[in-house]
Amino acid sequence: MNLFLLKKLKTKDLTLGLSFLFFMLISFSSTAQDGKALFKQNCAACHKPLKDGTGPALQGAKAKWEAAGDDIYAWVNNPQAQYDAGVESALAIQYQPGGMAGIGVSKEEIDAILKYVDEYTAPLPPVTAINTTANPGTEQNNSWLMWLIIGGILAMLIVALWGVRKQLYYAVKEKEEGKEVEEEESFGSEVKSWMGRNLKLVSVLGFVITGTLVYYGAEELYKVGLVPEGYNPEQPIAFSHKIHAGANEIDCQYCHNSVSKSKSAGIPTVNVCMNCHKAIGEATSGEKGTAEIAKIHKAAGWDPDKRQYTGKTEPIRWVKVHNMPDHVYFNHSQHVTVGEIECENCHGDVKTYTTGKISGTETINNLELEGKKLVKLSRPLLTMGWCIECHATADVSTKGNKYYDEIHDRLKKDKELYKSVMEDGKVKVKEFGGWECSKCHY
Numbered sequence: 001m002n003l004f005l006l007k008k009l010k011t012k013d014l015t016l017g018l019s020f021l022f023f024m025l026i027s028f029s030s031t032a033q034d035g036k037a038l039f040k041q042n043c044a045a046c047h048k049p050l051k052d053g054t055g056p057a058l059q060g061a062k063a064k065w066e067a068a069g070d071d072i073y074a075w076v077n078n079p080q081a082q083y084d085a086g087v088e089s090a091l092a093i094q095y096q097p098g099g100m101a102g103i104g105v106s107k108e109e110i111d112a113i114l115k116y117v118d119e120y121t122a123p124l125p126p127v128t129a130i131n132t133t134a135n136p137g138t139e140q141n142n143s144w145l146m147w148l149i150i151g152g153i154l155a156m157l158i159v160a161l162w163g164v165r166k167q168l169y170y171a172v173k174e175k176e177e178g179k180e181v182e183e184e185e186s187f188g189s190e191v192k193s194w195m196g197r198n199l200k201l202v203s204v205l206g207f208v209i210t211g212t213l214v215y216y217g218a219e220e221l222y223k224v225g226l227v228p229e230g231y232n233p234e235q236p237i238a239f240s241h242k243i244h245a246g247a248n249e250i251d252c253q254y255c256h257n258s259v260s261k262s263k264s265a266g267i268p269t270v271n272v273c274m275n276c277h278k279a280i281g282e283a284t285s286g287e288k289g290t291a292e293i294a295k296i297h298k299a300a301g302w303d304p305d306k307r308q309y310t311g312k313t314e315p316i317r318w319v320k321v322h323n324m325p326d327h328v329y330f331n332h333s334q335h336v337t338v339g340e341i342e343c344e345n346c347h348g349d350v351k352t353y354t355t356g357k358i359s360g361t362e363t364i365n366n367l368e369l370e371g372k373k374l375v376k377l378s379r380p381l382l383t384m385g386w387c388i389e390c391h392a393t394a395d396v397s398t399k400g401n402k403y404y405d406e407i408h409d410r411l412k413k414d415k416e417l418y419k420s421v422m423e424d425g426k427v428k429v430k431e432f433g434g435w436e437c438s439k440c441h442y
């Protein structure tokens, strides 16, 4: 057989096979899809796959009816007729008899629905799924590796060039002196003599290499503790600020209730979640959201079916996103209550977030929030430069703020100081000690 023909046949076969597979996939996924849609449309008002509702849980119903030799299709379309005929499976139900009216669905549609119901599994992942892959340190390691490789290549180049130079040197000598020259010099002494002859080049090279090392070394050290913008670790529950603080307009302080009174803002306990989620067990967003709410119930030890606490609780291990080093003192109430700084000025537009994340200076500068004044800054968030810059930029509103009365009185006694501070009619945090090391450092 001609080789070309063989090839052609093979591709044709392949195309055929592939389109068949494709067709199978499409038809399979469409029945699965239809089953879900049909179930939602016709049955979900009363039935759930796994739990009893107005009607009984439907998983396994088909197998049960078939095992008894009864006609489940006839049942779905006319339950009353099945009761009247004394069909065994119908009489066995004893579940609010007469509750189900006949529903006009075809045999294929019922098959699709029951297939979906039988294949349904409740999505219930473990509560403590903490992500360990979001490690902000990996990028730095990569940059070191890159420098190592570049250094290695450079070293190889230098050695290779050295060899070429040496060959040329002997070739020239041979030509000049007309005889073969012995390679008497050792590598070490040759390097020394070469360096002696090229003192300028050596010192420039040395300066450049040392300078580069110091620069990048310092750069790496500077990055220690610098938190990457956009850091958004995976949380044990897919909580959404957008749904709670955004769509449902729940006040930040309902959950972060110590933010205006104490140093830390606080993360809500599971009891705070349960204030609402005892009643809200299902998410309109679908099964995924409902499964996330089920994690709250599990953590609180709440049995949503029996509507009572079991006493078996589990802690929710939220991953801390913003984290100051131990040597720094930061106080929320000082900024939120006394300083009247908006949450958004330091955390970005949280109402649009899912889980908590670290915002960026640029992002915050670009925010347009109705009725809120934000201080524009340039330094990366959570660095010392950021704190310092704001303390030199933000105007402190001293009017009607009792906290400042005392400072004000003290300033009045010192005319010189009063003049210097009030020169521009505005007070900056820096001017009453916001730049003192001990204010921020333990």
Ligand code: HEC
Binding pocket: 039, 042, 043, 044, 045, 046, 047, 054, 055, 056, 057, 058, 061, 062, 064, 072, 075, 076, 079, 089, 093, 095, 096, 097, 098, 099, 100, 101, 103, 105, 110, 113
């Ligand atoms: C208006 C509420 C309602 C709707 C809608 C409804 N059902 Fe029912 N279903 C019931 C009730 C209630 C029962 C228990 C028997 C009774 O009271 O009639 C039941 C019983 C059943 C049973 C028997 C279960 C068993 O364990 O033997 C099957 C099967 C069933 N329904 C399938 C369906 C399908 C499929 C749909 C959608 C096409 C559907 N039902 C829509 C209320 C409903």
Ligand code: HEC
Binding pocket: 252, 253, 256, 259, 263, 264, 265, 266, 267, 322, 323, 324, 330, 332, 335, 336, 341, 342, 343, 344, 345, 346, 347, 382
């Ligand atoms: C001046 C900047 C600033 C303002 C304004 C601010 N925060 Fe913070 N926030 C921070 C810093 C810095 C941290 C990290 C604190 C730490 O690790 O000790 C933080 C941490 C948090 C945390 C984590 C838990 C904690 O207490 O460490 C939450 C929650 C939080 N802030 C919520 C809020 C809310 C809500 C508001 C507004 C009512 C707000 N923040 C206003 C800077 C600010």
Ligand code: HEC
Binding pocket: 237, 238, 239, 240, 243, 244, 248, 250, 255, 268, 269, 270, 272, 273, 274, 275, 276, 277, 280, 282, 283, 284, 285, 286, 288, 289, 290, 292, 293, 296
């Ligand atoms: C003041 C009431 C209230 C509190 C408190 C509350 N929630 Fe909610 N939660 C809601 C509402 C309303 C919805 C939207 C329900 C819906 O989908 O219709 C919701 C939905 C959810 C969802 C599903 C989101 C989705 O993807 O659809 C999760 C998960 C959730 N909340 C987690 C929490 C956690 C965790 C807490 C505690 C830290 C909490 N909630 C506290 C009112 C609240």
Ligand code: HEC
Binding pocket: 235, 239, 241, 244, 245, 250, 251, 252, 253, 254, 255, 256, 267, 268, 318, 319, 320, 321, 322, 323, 343, 344, 347, 350, 351, 354, 355, 356, 357
């Ligand atoms: C229904 C409760 C709820 C409301 C309302 C809420 N939060 Fe949160 N917030 C949480 C939970 C739970 C976490 C911890 C999980 C996470 O990081 O997403 C969190 C995390 C945060 C964090 C990151 C904390 C960290 O670990 O560093 C910040 C910042 C924050 N919220 C700010 C806000 C602001 C600002 C608002 C108002 C616009 C707000 N939150 C409204 C529940 C809430």
Ligand code: HEC
Binding pocket: 328, 329, 330, 331, 334, 335, 338, 339, 340, 341, 345, 346, 375, 382, 383, 386, 387, 388, 390, 391, 394, 395, 396, 429, 432, 433, 434, 439, 440
């Ligand atoms: C967006 C502006 C802003 C940022 C960013 C900011 N601060 Fe402040 N800070 C203020 C204002 C305004 C006050 C004045 C409130 C007051 O009088 O206590 C203040 C006051 C303080 C004080 C009290 C100073 C005093 O003399 O009483 C401390 C301590 C402090 N901040 C620490 C920090 C630290 C630490 C950071 C960085 C992690 C930080 N601040 C970031 C605006 C800011």
Ligand code: HEC
Binding pocket: 221, 222, 224, 225, 226, 227, 324, 325, 328, 382, 383, 384, 387, 388, 391, 434, 435, 436, 437, 438, 439, 440, 441
């Ligand atoms: C307004 C608050 C504030 C003031 C005032 C302040 N610092 Fe800091 N400092 C910080 C913060 C916040 C950090 C942590 C930055 C980080 O983790 O990247 C820090 C970090 C440091 C570090 C460690 C550097 C590092 O990369 O971890 C040193 C050292 C330091 N500060 C010294 C000082 C000295 C000295 C002064 C007084 C001249 C001072 N600080 C004043 C807020 C402040």
